[in-house]
Amino acid sequence: MSQHVLSLLVEDKPGILTRVAALFARRGFNIESLAVGTTEVEGVSRMTVVVNLDGQPLEQVTKQLNKLVNVLKIVELEDDSSVARDHMLVKVRTDASTRSQVLEAVTLFRARVIDVVSDSVVIEVTGDSAKCKAFIKVLEPFGIKELVQSGAIAISRGSKSMSEKVLK
């Protein structure tokens, strides 16, 4: 099993998220994460889907997704030619004795504290999934009260834009 990052340009039409998600479910493909948002082009959304699979099935996934009429373009973003980032918010238990240790971890991971109360802090961090995982590990001993992650969003390096060719 290997992880692949697929980037989809889709028409911003009702039901498109259902169509994509349902396709994954029906064909038995595993979604690791899925993030959707608007793009530089009006009416076009972009989905970043992280899937867990191998060679042949990945081609099937891509081909099946391409059959969805509202899907405009699909590319696989390879590790070395793209950047992927997760956005994570964590609420960590703190008290007078642990707060400074937590804040040290925040600095080390170039994260940010965005809310503080007497017994906890909310921390924001962005990074690839490895960094987020490592950060969680470091925070765990203090007690993670709540954790929310965006799922990866990804973009290719260099000046080319994914929407260039599709949208004339």
Place this chain on the structure above:
Amino acid sequence: MTETLSGAQAIIRSLELLGVDTVFGLPGGAILPTYDPLMDSSKIRHILVRHEQGAGHAAEGYAAASGRLGVCIATSGPGATNLVTAIADAHMDSVPMLAITGQVNSHAIGTDAFQEADIVGITMPITKHSFLVTKAEDIPAVMASAIEIATTGRPGPVLVDVAKDAQNAKFEFSWPPTKEMTPGYKPVTDPHGKQVQAAAELILQSKKPILYVGGGVIRAGAHKELHKLAKLIGAPVTTTLMARGAYPDSDPQHLGMPGMHGTVPAVTGLQKADLLITLGARFDDRVTGDVKTFAKGAKVIHVDIDPAEIGKIRHADVPIVGDAKVVIAMLTQELEKQLKGKKYDISEWWSYLIGLKERYPLGYNDLDDGKLAPQYVIERIGQLSGPEAIYAAGVGQHQMWSAQFINYENPNTWLNSGGAGTMGYAVPAAMGAKVAMPEKLVWAIDGDGCFQMTNQELATCTINQIPIKVAIINNSSLGMVRQWQTLFYNKRYSNTDLHTGTDTQMVPDFVKLSDAYGCLAIRVEKVEEVDAAIKLAMETNDRPVVIDFIVGRDAMVWPMVPAGVSNDAVQYARDAAPIWDGEE
């Protein structure tokens, strides 16, 4: 120029402008606005069915017989859900179909309003695409787009669900629509020249090629191109259940149908080939049996208009995405070029195949049960009606016998539910076919089980003067299931007895039932009566005809490869596997 129309009027106007001449449907609250202008249309004939499933299969039959789009229409909620089986069927068999459904008012969507069903959601996995229309002004563009999607590329069903208020709202209608609804839809029809070249090279290197022809060749209207290709290289041809008629059965190069109930030469020809020239076929499990052992020694050329079919089940050595008609013509041309007048010699392969054909012809035995042999009845229908007639079958033993014992010479003359295996397909599909091709003789060859699922459309046929012929192959049981019980469940016949035979309670009596529907109804129990009944049916055109053929229930479909087993284990008849000359 624009004109003020209601959404409902725009639906009808768009259909007219897009060349639709027939719709099958049944009205209800949410589609009522559209039924009003439909009444005034002089271009569109609406045929009122008795069940929406019938409308769906009729649209399929219309499409499959004519190659044109089939259209069905239903109201919201239960009307729409009654279409679901037919939509799924059209999806599996790539039938160009447009299903129009009414939806509750747009502001009521999501409130569990009366007769609300999320039909777009329900049919998402079984449509090629679907639209929910909540604004009248979107209707022309949606209709144009829906029909384009249904009929181009790999054809399939498209659903257009229109909220009632969008049908009622007025707007400025103009044609053609300017708004592009589906910029992401771009089917590939022209293949890569390089791939075609590679395919030709592979063919000329092969010693044991076989043309594995699927329903795509029929949908693409590529039968002439196929014929030319087959004649050029002299390769054996097999036509799948969906492709019967794509290549003439009378041609000596034809080995017949492959698969679970395929001929021994076709099944074995595929198994032993060194090259599968796969045209518009999709390696369905009913064809391949156990995939791991299917045609193990063969390389694969796979031609399909749907890229997702290529490599889905079986790796393709030469994948070619494109329209079968275009690809086959190009491939033939390329082969001519590469052959440079030389003959492509596969005579050794043929001597093996001819041996198989001689030793294992399709056949059947009369059982000593004093009943008609179902295969005989079907064979006679085919012989008396000829290859110009259209034959629609239900699902079960009678379907397989109809695929085996009728000779097909032309495309679009064999209609059946291949991918979905939908009991109840035959009568409404035959009805749709007869509407599309009124000058043709149209048979529904049905089982006593299947017939009871959709026979109410006989009322539609009688009232609308659609004189189809129905042959019920009445074995008083769910025969195909019973066959599996005979073979795999120790003859424990759990719930497969239908009590429709003459020596049973006979509920219902098909002759009385058909008579009540206004059909000419005949019962046939003896061999001597068979031909006369078929001829009478062929001569009767003032009403539908139903013949209740009382046949034996123990007849079985042979040859057979049990589900999930290797095609090497094809059984010619019960406990009779072909003998392979000790060659392995």
